[in-house]
Amino acid sequence: MVFGSDNAPISSRPWTFVTGGLGFIGSHLVESLLGDGVPVLALDNLDKSTYNPMLRLENLSILSKLARSKGTAFRFILGDTHNRPLIKTIFSANAVGCIVDLAARAGVRPSLLDPVGYIQANVEGFVSLLAEAKEAGVRKVVYVSSSSVYGNKPGRFFEDDPELNPGSPYGMSKLMAERFFALYARLYGLSGIVLRPFTVYGPRQRPEMAIHKFLNQLLHDRPLTIFGDGSMRRDFTHVLDVVAGIRGAIELSIQPGVVQTYNLGTSHPVSLFALIEALEEATNKKADVRLVPAPPGELFQTWADIKKAREQFGYCPKVGLKEGLSDFVRWYNKRVNP
Secondary structure (H helix, E strand, O other): OEEOOOOOOOOOOOEEEEEOOOOHHHHHHHHHHHHOOOOEEEEEOOOOOOOOHHHHHHHHHHHHHHHHHHOOOEEEEEOOOOOHHHHHHHHHHOOEEEEEEOOOOOOHHHHHHOHHHHHHHHHHHHHHHHHHHHHHOOOEEEEEOOHHHOOOOOOOEOOOOOOOOOOOHHHHHHHHHHHHHHHHHHHHOOEEEEEEEOOEEOOOOOOOOHHHHHHHHHHOOOOEEEEOOOOOEEOOEEHHHHHHHHHHHHHOOOOOOOEEEEEEOOOOOEEHHHHHHHHHHHHOOOOOEEEEOOOOOOOOEOOEOOHHHHHHHOOOOOOOHHHHHHHHHHHHHHHOOO
8 A cells, every 4th residue: 555656756866765664763764864855665564563553644644744845755655574575566666776674563571572573573574675675686775773682781882792692582683683684685795784773762752662651651740660770771862863873874885795783872871860860850840760670681771882883974963862852852742742
C-alpha cells in the first residue's frame, strides 16, 4: 500500500530508502531529508507491539505536509522488510541510491519477553533487505544499530572493541545483524556503514522510553521509578544530533566490500539522578523518586567515544541535555499534555 503519491513530484534524483521511516528517529531523518529536497521512500509496518501505531500515522501527516510544501518527492509504503516481493517491487520501480535501515523492534526490557520475535524482526528482516539490495544493485547501506551491542563495560565504548557482550536479546539481535552485514558486504561488494546511537531522546520519543515516562510521571505527580541506586549513567543524545550523524554517514564514501562502524553519542554520560534533577528544573516540579532493583539486561553505563565519527564525517553533537530536555518538555506540553 502506497500513500502520499498522487500529487508528489517525479524524482529526477536517486531515492533515499528509509525503513522504519515513521518511527522516532526515522521520522526525524525523513523530515530532515525532505526539508533539504532529498527524495525519500519511507517504509514502515506500523508495528503495534511497542506503542500505538497512531503516533506513527501522525508522523506521516507531518511528513506528507512537509513534502507538499517543499515540493519534494515522497512516498510512504506500508509494509515490512520481511516481505521480499514487496522490497523487490520497490527496488525495481524506483532508483534507490542509498538505504538507511531503522526498521527494528526496539527496547531492552521487552526483548526479554520475546527473544525469538526480536531475532526475527531485527536479524531476519535486515538480511532479507540486504538480499534484495544485492539483487537490485543497491550498493550503499547505512544500518542503524544500538549502543546495546557493547554490554556492560568500564570507561568509554570504542567501535573497535573486540569484546562485545550484549546483555539482552535486543542487543544481541543488533550485534548479529551487524556481523551478518559485514559478511554480506565482503561477499557481495556492498558499501556498509553501521551507526550505534546512544540513548536517543527528543520530540516523538516512544512513550515507554525513560525520559518520556519520567516526564509523564512528574507532570502528573506520580512517583518516578528508578532502577538501582540512581547512579546508573547514560550518554543521552538528542535526536537531531543523531539525525545529523546519519546524514553525515549517508554522504560518506566507503570502499566496496567494507563496513565502517561509528558511535553517535555525546561522550558525556549523566546519572539518572542528574537526569531527574534536570527534569525538575525544566518543569519546575519536584520528583517523588522510588528505587527498585535493576532488571536483567540493564547496563550500568553507556559512554560513547565519538572521535572516529568526528574525524571522518564531522559529527559534532550540539544539543546539551538542559536545552534538549527543555525542547522535549515544550513538545510534550504541546502534543501529549496540552
